[in-house]
Amino acid sequence: MNVSYPLFTIAITGFFFSAQAGVWIRINQAGYAPERNKTAIVLSDTDIAGQIWNLKKNDATVLSGKIPAGKPGDNIFAAQAFTYTIDFSKLKEKGDYALEVPGAQTQQVLIKDDPYSLFATQTLMHLRAMRSKHSGDSAAIVHKVKGDWRQGAWQEGVPHKTVDMQGGHYDAGDYIKFTLNEAYLAWHLLSAYVENPSLFVKVQSTSNLPDILDEAKYSLDYLLKTFPDENTFVIQVGDSKDHEQGWRLPEMDALNGKRPALCALSRVHMGSTAAALALGANVFKNLDANSATKYREKAKAIYARARQSDTQTSAFERNVINDFYFDQTDEDNMALAAAELGDLKAYAPPAASEVSWSDWNAFANYRLAEQGDEAAKSRLLLEAKRYERENIWNLPGDYVWGSLHRWIGMANVHLRAQRLQGKELSLPFLGVLDYVFGRNNWGIAMLASANLPYSIRNVYNGIYRLTKVFPTGALSEGPGDKATHLEMQKYFTIPKNNSFEKFNTNAGVFYDNADDFMIQESTIGGQGDLLLMLALASAKNLSPKADPGTVPRRTQR
Numbered sequence: 017m018n019v020s021y022p023l024f025t026i027a028i029t030g031f032f033f034s035a036q037a038g039v040w041i042r043i044n045q046a047g048y049a050p051e052r053n054k055t056a057i058v059l060s061d062t063d064i065a066g067q068i069w070n071l072k073k074n075d076a077t078v079l080s081g082k083i084p085a086g087k088p089g090d091n092i093f094a095a096q097a098f099t100y101t102i103d104f105s106k107l108k109e110k111g112d113y114a115l116e117v118p119g120a121q122t123q124q125v126l127i128k129d130d131p132y133s134l135f136a137t138q139t140l141m142h143l144r145a146m147r148s149k150h151s152g153d154s155a156a157i158v159h160k161v162k163g164d165w166r167q168g169a170w171q172e173g174v175p176h177k178t179v180d181m182q183g184g185h186y187d188a189g190d191y192i193k194f195t196l197n198e199a200y201l202a203w204h205l206l207s208a209y210v211e212n213p214s215l216f217v218k219v220q221s222t223s224n225l226p227d228i229l230d231e232a233k234y235s236l237d238y239l240l241k242t243f244p245d246e247n248t249f250v251i252q253v254g255d256s257k258d259h260e261q262g263w264r265l266p267e268m269d270a271l272n273g274k275r276p277a278l279c280a281l282s283r284v285h286m287g288s289t290a291a292a293l294a295l296g297a298n299v300f301k302n303l304d305a306n307s308a309t310k311y312r313e314k315a316k317a318i319y320a321r322a323r324q325s326d327t328q329t330s331a332f333e334r335n336v337i338n339d340f341y342f343d344q345t346d347e348d349n350m351a352l353a354a355a356e357l358g359d360l361k362a363y364a365p366p367a368a369s370e371v372s373w374s375d376w377n378a379f380a381n382y383r384l385a386e387q388g389d390e391a392a393k394s395r396l397l398l399e400a401k402r403y404e405r406e407n408i409w410n411l412p413g414d415y416v417w418g419s420l421h422r423w424i425g426m427a428n429v430h431l432r433a434q435r436l437q438g439k440e441l442s443l444p445f446l447g448v449l450d451y452v453f454g455r456n457n458w459g460i461a462m463l464a465s466a467n468l469p470y471s472i473r474n475v476y477n478g479i480y481r482l483t484k485v486f487p488t489g490a491l492s493e494g495p496g497d498k499a500t501h502l503e504m505q506k507y508f509t510i511p512k513n514n515s516f517e518k519f520n521t522n523a524g525v526f527y528d529n530a531d532d533f534m535i536q537e538s539t540i541g542g543q544g545d546l547l548l549m550l551a552l553a554s555a556k557n558l559s560p561k562a563d564p565g566t567v568p569r570r571t572q573r
């Protein structure tokens with residue numbers, strides 16, 4: 017008995033281990049353009065170095081190799097004990113392939129000229145679904161700062177006054193409209209179009225414009241309303257009361273007609289809005305001269321007003337959720353406005369180490385660098401360098417709340433910085449691009465699409481929840497940092513025996529859960545980031561067909 021007991025234990029442990037041990041292939045499900053660097057990541061519980069991988073077409077091997085020496089998992093970027101990179105860049109022939117690795121489920125690998133136009137269309141479909149349906153915003157009630165603006169308190173203006181703020185997009189899973197985020201979206205839509213007009217088709221647009229410009233125009237026409245007179249600038253429509261309501265469709269919202277317009281002469285918001293409108297004027301110059309003139313005049317007026325001494329750095333609503341969107345720095349936002357309006361020497365934003373709704377430094381430095389400002393170029397290159405990190409996915413930053421949106425922003429900055437130096441390849445860019453489409457710990461594409469073999473199905477959003485429509489084109493926030501996610505866990509339930517759990521690390525966690533607003537709440541800023549990424553990632557001579565892809569009704573949640 018004394019002898020057999022430990023043996024029995026070892027036998028059981030061994031059995032348990034082999035039953036649990038696994039090998040998983042992680043690839044970009046949307047596909048790879050022929051000339052780019054192409055890799056898959058393999059995660060494994062046991063050491064499989066030296067085993068043979070095969071890339072097959074119609075059951076015939078076209079490329080094979082040995083699994084190279086791996087890197088030990090660090091439980092930060094990978095939960096499994098062993099990680100490997102399979103490089104099949106050599107294969108440039110277009111086609112539909114199968115990647116086989118012993119012990120792993122075989123994965124389809126697509127090599128094609130245009131992997132992304134369909135997903136750009138779908139990303140825009142989600143934005144269209146986020147267009148505001150609050151008719152009562154045509155008379156939003158003017159609210160002014162109460163006391164010191166740094167306290168974030170507001171009160172109704174005296175005398176009672178309303179402004180027409182109909183239009184715009186809901187920021188995320190709630191129905192608040194943030195001017196900063198709307199400007200971020202508009203600037204990204206316009207930048208994506210300028211980078212690569214050939215990527216974008218007309219599927220949902222009811223105007224003559226392709227979907228992306230139809231959406232940009234809708235956004236710009238809202239931004240035109242933010243500055244109705246010399247002393248009024250609207251930074252937000254709707255407030256924290258929005259979060260006190262239960263799930264409801266916008267059309268059924270008890271707050272419709274009662275929503276406030278928070279007004280302040282905030283340089284953060286005025287700079288951002290002027291930047292978006294000024295870029296809009298340039299893009300629409302030859303498409304819609306009347307609108308272009310309006311955008312330019314309004315951009316100039318907002319910028320000039322923002323530079324007067326009675327304005328304030330920023331403005332925000334103090335609230336457990338809404339002050340998440342407090343941008344404390346105005347120089348980056350004002351610099352981008354200056355760059356878009358050609359006032360080149362007005363501002364010099366420092367290099368940052370973050371790209372987000374509040375960190376526009378890289379956008380401004382890039383636009384200044386494009387116009388010959390060498391100092392701005394140096395600052396941009398310094399920032400881009402910070403996004404070169406050592407990890408298996410080439411991720412440029414840490415896990416935070418909204419990781420994926422930040423990473424896409426950083427990746428875009430890195431690629432644009434590379435291009436200013438005449439270089440194309442950017443590992444942080446390709447790493448994040450592939451991560452979006454499933455080359456990540458969980459092997460799941462972070463964009464909801466029935467045209468990807470395995471994508472997210474759930475987002476935190478009342479409209480999809482109540483209409484039971486599949487959230488086509490909505491982008492996940494990506495994995496959250498584990499510590500914050502644990503703090504937030506009181507607000508939602510994680511399904512038991514979750515298949516994602518074994519891929520979660522000590523630092524980052526992911527769940528495809530419609531109640532999880534830390535991971536699955538799409539934002540308009542994130543949609544904008546992704547559209548710019550897809551434009552940067554794609555060939556410039558495409559002619560995609562007008563295709564919405566597969567848009568299923570939801571069968572389960």
Ligand SMILES: [Ca+2]
Pocket residue numbers: 284343344345346347348349373374375376
């Ligand atoms: Ca800022």
